[in-house]
Amino acid sequence: MDLIRVLLSRCAAFFQRRKLDEDLDEELRSHVEFAVEENVKRGMTEQAARTAAMCEFGGVTQTRERYRIQRGLPMVDALAQDLRYTFRQFRHNPGFALTVIITLALSIGANTAIFSIVNALMLKSLPYPRPERMGAIFAHIQGSEPFDGRHWINGRQWELLRDNVPSLVSGLSGAMATGVNFQAGDRAQYLHAARISAHYLDVLEVHPFIGRNFTAIEDLPHGPKAAILSYGLWRDTFGGDRSLPGQTIRLKGDLYTVAGVLPEGATTPLSADVYTALQPSREGEGQGTNYPKNGSHSAKRAQVSSNFLGRRGMIFATI
Amino acid sequence: MGENKSDVLQGTLDLMVLKTLESMGPLHGYGIARRIEQVSDNGLSLNQGTIYPALLRLQQRGWIKGEWGASESNRRARFYSLTRIGRKQMKQETENWERVAGTMARFLAPSN
Numbered sequence: 389m390d391l392i393r394v395l396l397s398r399c400a401a402f403f404q405r406r407k408l409d410e411d412l413d414e415e416l417r418s419h420v421e422f423a424v425e426e427n428v429k430r431g432m433t434e435q436a437a438r439t440a441a442m443c444e445f446g447g448v449t450q451t452r453e454r455y456r457i458q459r460g461l462p463m464v465d466a467l468a469q470d471l472r473y474t475f476r477q478f479r480h481n482p483g484f485a486l487t488v489i490i491t492l493a494l495s496i497g498a499n500t501a502i503f504s505i506v507n508a509l510m511l512k513s514l515p516y517p518r519p520e521r522m523g524a525i526f527a528h529i530q531g532s533e534p535f536d537g538r539h540w541i542n543g544r545q546w547e548l549l550r551d552n553v554p555s556l557v558s559g560l561s562g563a564m565a566t567g568v569n570f571q572a573g574d575r576a577q578y579l580h581a582a583r584i585s586a587h588y589l590d591v592l593e594v595h596p597f598i599g600r601n602f603t604a605i606e607d608l609p610h611g612p613k614a615a616i617l618s619y620g621l622w623r624d625t626f627g628g629d630r631s632l633p634g635q636t637i638r639l640k641g642d643l644y645t646v647a648g649v650l651p652e653g654a655t656t657p658l659s660a661d662v663y664t665a666l667q668p669s670r671e672g673e674g675q676g677t678n679y680p681k682n683g684s685h686s687a688k689r690a691q692v693s694s695n696f697l698g699r700r701g702m703i704f705a706t707i
Numbered sequence: 708m709g710e711n712k713s714d715v716l717q718g719t720l721d722l723m724v725l726k727t728l729e730s731m732g733p734l735h736g737y738g739i740a741r742r743i744e745q746v747s748d749n750g751l752s753l754n755q756g757t758i759y760p761a762l763l764r765l766q767q768r769g770w771i772k773g774e775w776g777a778s779e780s781n782r783r784a785r786f787y788s789l790t791r792i793g794r795k796q797m798k799q800e801t802e803n804w805e806r807v808a809g810t811m812a813r814f815l816a817p818s819n
Contacts, residue, residue, distance in 0.1 A: 398767065411785070412759075416756075418737070419755065422736060422737035423755075445756045446754025446756045446757070450757055451756035451760070452759050
């Protein structure tokens with residue numbers, strides 16, 4: 389209780405220190421005058437009375453200093469003084485100041501950037517269950533040509549993985565979410581849409597909280613067109629209508645059946661508003677980029693990326 | 708400084724100030740200092756200046772308050788008086804001090 393009161397009083401004093409300094413000076417002056425007055429009454433000369441008074445008081449300057457330290461916030465005072473000194477020095481020597489500021493800015497910036505990366509990649513785990521069992525799959529190409537490191541696997545390899553490695557839950561997504569025009573009833577809206585394969589959400593272990601995931605048929609070329617909505621889109625545009633799954637919406641002019649809605653807070657690396665089935669195909673839309681003619685050329689839509697955080701297309705899998 | 712003067716023990720000055728204000732009513736710094744000197748019969752080596760940090764400490768705790776006023780000789784001075792909290796605290800401080808002094812006295816008494 390006392391501690392709080394003292395602290396408050398110190399803070400208050402800090403902001404009116406000029407007035408309080410004047411008050412203190414006047415108080416100490418009046419103290420000395422009282423003493424002089426009394427000494428003169430006792431028969432001393434004015435001069436002797438003053439000397440005796442000062443002697444009894446024992447150091448006006450020291451008292452003032454002790455008083456000041458105890459009254460305000462001496463550390464803040466010192467800090468303010470240092471800051472004022474700094475700015476004076478900077479004004480006198482702007483070249484030096486600029487060098488210091490730029491050096492500091494660059495080093496702080498670099499540190500922040502590096503920490504952000506380390507934080508995202510190494511410290512924070514992915515916002516999915518069992519992130520340690522999640523990975524991206526790359527092709528390693530050996531041959532006469534010097535290939536280094538990792539390559540996107542191509543569409544055929546993807547199909548092989550998907551169909552022949554039962555211990556993997558493999559998912560595939562388009563390279564990034566793209567803008568589409570969206571229409572439902574009389575509403576039109578510009579949205580980010582992404583294409584994902586049937587088991588993409590299973591890899592992330594994100595499950596629609598109403599409705600369902602894509603079926604295998606929906607992910608086949610020319611299969612029924614279906615869409616999964618993000619929670620935000622469902623809430624804001626459809627007013628949280630729980631009977632929405634099964635109804636149709638119009639994307640890029642085509643009709644899609646709403647399969648399901650993702651739960652609140654669920655994110656994917658694509659951060660899209662609406663997801664449609666990837667329906668990887670060897671012909672038609674996308675053709676050559678969909679499936680490359682030879683394996684050394686990576687497939688745009690079957691890109692695999694080590695970068696979980698970017699919006700690159702990726703195949704990833706859980707064991 | 709006389710050889711036979713004692714230093715003021717930490718914490719005792721505060722209680723002396725409180726007691727002085729209780730018995731004398733509102734008083735300025737010089738008055739308090741003189742009063743302490745008189746009561747102690749000049750047996751304390753007290754720089755009058757040290758009274759001011761003590762007064763500040765008591766004000767910060769809210770035990771006393773200071774107000775500008777005029778003295779009998781019509782000199783402007785800051786007059787200090789006890790607050791309600793100060794009165795209560797003084798009782799407690801007095802008890803504490805008496806307990807310590809009593810204990811000291813028992814130690815110093817000639818052993819039988």
